Amino acid sequence: MAAEEGQQHPLTIYWYMWIALFVLSGFSYATDFMDPGYLRWTLIVTLMMLKASGIIFIFMHMGCERRALKLAILVPPVFICVLIWLMAIEADHTYLTRIEFFGESTMVPEAVHHD
Amino acid sequence: MSEAAVTDSGELLAEGGKGFVQDCSADRQAFHVPWGKAMMWIFLLSDTFIFSCFLVSYMKVRMSTTDPWPYPSEVFGLDVAGVSVPLLLIAIMTFILITSSGTMALAVNMGYRKDKKKTFWLMVATAALGASFVGMQAFEWTKLIMEGVRPWGNPFGAAQFGSSFFMITGFHGMHVTAGVIYLLVVANRVRTGFYERRGDNYEIVEIAGLYWHFVDLVWVFIFAFFYLW
Numbered sequence: 526m527a528a529e530e531g532q533q534h535p536l537t538i539y540w541y542m543w544i545a546l547f548v549l550s551g552f553s554y555a556t557d558f559m560d561p562g563y564l565r566w567t568l569i570v571t572l573m574m575l576k577a578s579g580i581i582f583i584f585m586h587m588g589c590e591r592r593a594l595k596l597a598i599l600v601p602p603v604f605i606c607v608l609i610w611l612m613a614i615e616a617d618h619t620y621l622t623r624i625e626f627f628g629e630s631t632m633v634p635e636a637v638h639h640d
Numbered sequence: 641m642s643e644a645a646v647t648d649s650g651e652l653l654a655e656g657g658k659g660f661v662q663d664c665s666a667d668r669q670a671f672h673v674p675w676g677k678a679m680m681w682i683f684l685l686s687d688t689f690i691f692s693c694f695l696v697s698y699m700k701v702r703m704s705t706t707d708p709w710p711y712p713s714e715v716f717g718l719d720v721a722g723v724s725v726p727l728l729l730i731a732i733m734t735f736i737l738i739t740s741s742g743t744m745a746l747a748v749n750m751g752y753r754k755d756k757k758k759t760f761w762l763m764v765a766t767a768a769l770g771a772s773f774v775g776m777q778a779f780e781w782t783k784l785i786m787e788g789v790r791p792w793g794n795p796f797g798a799a800q801f802g803s804s805f806f807m808i809t810g811f812h813g814m815h816v817t818a819g820v821i822y823l824l825v826v827a828n829r830v831r832t833g834f835y836e837r838r839g840d841n842y843e844i845v846e847i848a849g850l851y852w853h854f855v856d857l858v859w860v861f862i863f864a865f866f867y868l869w
Contacts, residue, residue: 536749543742550738550863554731557713557868566869573864577857584745584853586846594671598681605692612696616703623706630706635795637714639724639783 542583549576680847684854687815691858694808695865701800710796712867715789716780730867733776734859740769741856744823748849751842756830759845763827766852770820777813781806808862815855822848 553572559565582588587595645653653659671678702709713726720728747762784805791806793799826848829835835842 536746539742539745539749542745543738546738546741547735550731550734553863553868554727554734557726569864569868573860576860580741580853580857580860584741584856585850591672594673594678594681597671598685601685602688602692605689605696608692608696609699612700613703616700619700619704620706623704627706630708632707632797634708634710634797637711637717637787637796639717639719639787 538583542579545579546576549579674843674847676843676847677850680850684850687854687858691808691811691861694804694811695861698804698808698866701804702798705798705800707798709798710794710801712869715784715796715801716867727867729776729780730863733773733780734863736769736773736776737856737859740766740773741853743769744849744852748846751830751845754842756833756836759842760827760831763823763830763845763848767820767823767827770816770823770852770855774813774816774820777809777816780809805866808866812855812858812862815858819852819855822851 549572553569553576556565556568556572559568581599587598645659654662714724716730717724717726718728719725743762744766747759747766750758750762788795789802789805791803794802826844830842830845835844
């Protein structure tokens with residue numbers, strides 16, 4: 526039962542996870558100083574997935590759950606990839622249609638000032 | 641009419657409302673966890689889809705706009721002593737939320753050790769960190785609104801930036817606010833011994849913890865896709 530499950534974790538694992546999240550978030554923040562490009566995007570996604578799995582498996586104890594619950598909760602979100610794929614196709618189409626009918630953007634953004 | 645349904649052991653099942661209740665409460669179990677925990681996980685799964693829809697629609701508008709996208713690093717930067725530090729407030733908010741996840745994990749552990757006092761104070765600390773997160777978000781919103789960011793346009797680039805920003809962070813902030821209230825209610829019941837009297841074994845602390853960690857989890861994705869991308 527859940528009562529014993531909670532006690533299987535000694536406190537140290539939470540401290541380690543906490544420190545790991547801090548370090549990983551620090552790295553995430555550091556990517557903001559990189560130039561946009563595939564290296565930066567890969568790092569952002571990798572660090573994001575590492576942090577997410579740490580939270581799910583250690584903090585939310587998903588690692589200790591039975592497989593029935595693991596599969597029921599973790600498999601459905603995978604199908605979001607299909608939505609991402611479909612919307613990416615749609616977005617490309619919209620972009621090209623806009624270029625075709627309205628031409629390139631003439632917008633000149635203002636510089637950002639913080640007072 | 642269909643033939644009357646029978647159980648494996650040959651008993652006749654009731655029809656209508658009584659049958660519905662019998663079916664739903666049948667003595668079969670797929671998830672061997674307390675029911676509240678299973679339901680919280682399923683709720684979080686549905687919430688995952690809601691936030692995914694927001695983030696995917698954000699991807700869609702950002703990919704399809706011909707106007708330049710505002711550079712989040714500058715838009716969310718803060719001036720500290722005349723030097724512009726990119727994403728400063730967002731970074732602080734991220735670390736606050738991670739810290740609150742840490743205190744929540746400790747609270748769950750203390751709950752299972754039946755340490756009422758520590759559980760209560762760790763949950764209050766979690767709620768306080770959550771409340772300060774919402775406060776900073778309110779500050780962030782105010783700053784952006786004063787600088788002219790609106791759901792229908794902004795001076796820094798593509799109009800879709802504002803609607804994505806207010807929608808995604810607003811919905812997340814609402815979750816944090818609800819979480820703070822939820823945590824305080826549960827913490828108070830821990831303090832008064834409500835769960836002890838019911839013999840609940842403090843599972844509810846873990847269930848509230850699941851919700852709280854999920855809020856942190858969603859922030860990890862928002863931070864990566866909205867602020868860093």
